Amino acid sequence: xxxxxxxxxxxxxxxxxxxxxxxxxxxxxxxxxxxxxxxxxxxxxxxxxxxxxxxxxxxxxxxxxxxxxxxxxxxxxxxxxxxxxxxxxxxxxxxxxxxxxxxxxxxxxxxxxxxxxxxxxxxxxxxxxxxxxxxxxxxxxxxxxxxxxxxxx
Amino acid sequence: xxxxxxxxxxxxxxxxxxxxxxxxxxxxxxxxxxxxxxxxxxxxxxxxxxxxxxxxxxxxxxxxxxxxxxxxxxxxxxxxxxxxxxxxxxxxxxxxxxxxxxxxxxxxxxxxxxxxxxxxxxxxxxxxxxxxxxxxxxxxxxxxxxxxxxxxx
Amino acid sequence: xxxxxxxxxxxxxxxxxxxxxxxxxxxxxxxxxxxxxxxxxxxxxxxxxxxxxxxxxxxxxxxxxxxxxxxxxxxxxxxxxxxxxxxxxxxxxxxxxxxxxxxxxxxxxxxxxxxxxxxxxxxxxxxxxxxxxxxxxxxxxxxxxxxxxxxxx
Numbered sequence: 001x002x003x004x005x006x007x008x009x010x011x012x013x014x015x016x017x018x019x020x021x022x023x024x025x026x027x028x029x030x031x032x033x034x035x036x037x038x039x040x041x042x043x044x045x046x047x048x049x050x051x052x053x054x055x056x057x058x059x060x061x062x063x064x065x066x067x068x069x070x071x072x073x074x075x076x077x078x079x080x081x082x083x084x085x086x087x088x089x090x091x092x093x094x095x096x097x098x099x100x101x102x103x104x105x106x107x108x109x110x111x112x113x114x115x116x117x118x119x120x121x122x123x124x125x126x127x128x129x130x131x132x133x134x135x136x137x138x139x140x141x142x143x144x145x146x147x148x149x150x151x152x153x
Numbered sequence: 154x155x156x157x158x159x160x161x162x163x164x165x166x167x168x169x170x171x172x173x174x175x176x177x178x179x180x181x182x183x184x185x186x187x188x189x190x191x192x193x194x195x196x197x198x199x200x201x202x203x204x205x206x207x208x209x210x211x212x213x214x215x216x217x218x219x220x221x222x223x224x225x226x227x228x229x230x231x232x233x234x235x236x237x238x239x240x241x242x243x244x245x246x247x248x249x250x251x252x253x254x255x256x257x258x259x260x261x262x263x264x265x266x267x268x269x270x271x272x273x274x275x276x277x278x279x280x281x282x283x284x285x286x287x288x289x290x291x292x293x294x295x296x297x298x299x300x301x302x303x304x305x306x
Numbered sequence: 307x308x309x310x311x312x313x314x315x316x317x318x319x320x321x322x323x324x325x326x327x328x329x330x331x332x333x334x335x336x337x338x339x340x341x342x343x344x345x346x347x348x349x350x351x352x353x354x355x356x357x358x359x360x361x362x363x364x365x366x367x368x369x370x371x372x373x374x375x376x377x378x379x380x381x382x383x384x385x386x387x388x389x390x391x392x393x394x395x396x397x398x399x400x401x402x403x404x405x406x407x408x409x410x411x412x413x414x415x416x417x418x419x420x421x422x423x424x425x426x427x428x429x430x431x432x433x434x435x436x437x438x439x440x441x442x443x444x445x446x447x448x449x450x451x452x453x454x455x456x457x458x459x
Binding site for chain 1: 156159160162163164166167170229231232233234255257259262263264265266
Binding site for chain 1: 308345386388389390391404406408420423424425447448449450451
């Protein structure tokens, strides 16, 4: 089970880093929850601080906006994703999973810096062969998040 | 065997990053060895350069001091841990394992920097279902380590 | 199969980070391809931008040069390698594999910075018990690569 989760996370990260953003909504169930917030907000029970989407369609819209704004292509990203820890659940229902991440950003001039660190708090379900995110809360460690709005994490 | 080691390292890192420091001594055997040193010192055969503890009780004391000093909560940490390599041994006796790590620090203002890189040199034993560290030498790549004294690595 | 790839990458990275450079050519087949390039060059179909070697002997020569120049020992490196994704192939023939990486550099003064991020694009084959790189294209995210020439990635 854990090997599948590891692979899911690797595929998810590669879709973003390879600039295949159009594949990104396909990692979620049709009805889903995708939220980006900060650790401080999360502790205070405010998980939807920065980005909120509750369907694959909303995620696809988000990608369209990014393509139009042309923000994304100006820079590159590189995810390093840690090992998922299954907190509860079974493959029959949803798995609650917690996974640390580090995202580096490479700007147009070639300078590399830390874009974000944090953890994914996920609910993962099986649909046929695939594992999909029913919900993914991206909890960033830092509260400095101006630019976080730009890309999927 | 390696999957268990991967999970052990993930759980260990999460306890620290989630600020569940009181869980940290539980990753070690009752009599144990926890040492933090630098690569240079380690090469010179001086493994106990910075931090030394030889029992679960000493590790617990260390956590108490951190809580009193209130240093820890002022900032956040994020471990990214690589894949353990088994150097020798078997599950019956102790496994000698070597695992690379990167620890980022997120300060109060939300600035993120590299806190430490290095490798864990471990002896891991099985007690019932669990795997525990009989010894963990944290060998930091850098010799700049003033602040290293603060938190478990 | 994937567990073996994960281990291969961990062993490869450790050989470099532990300064066992002489072991590095042994991760490749006798006739091989080792190339370092940038993402921009790779996209333009110019994979051999920076470093090119097509045999174990050439890789060994490279290590000899590094030892003579004494560049390598002046600093330390730390690889964090992500999860390999098998793109195509089987163990009978060659596996095409894609694996993200982050390399930190620790300089003589102990300052740590990001040396490179990117991905390995590999062809991996089995020779007896071992898995070897028939080809490894190191595709760096950044175009700032002056110093990349120094060490194996």
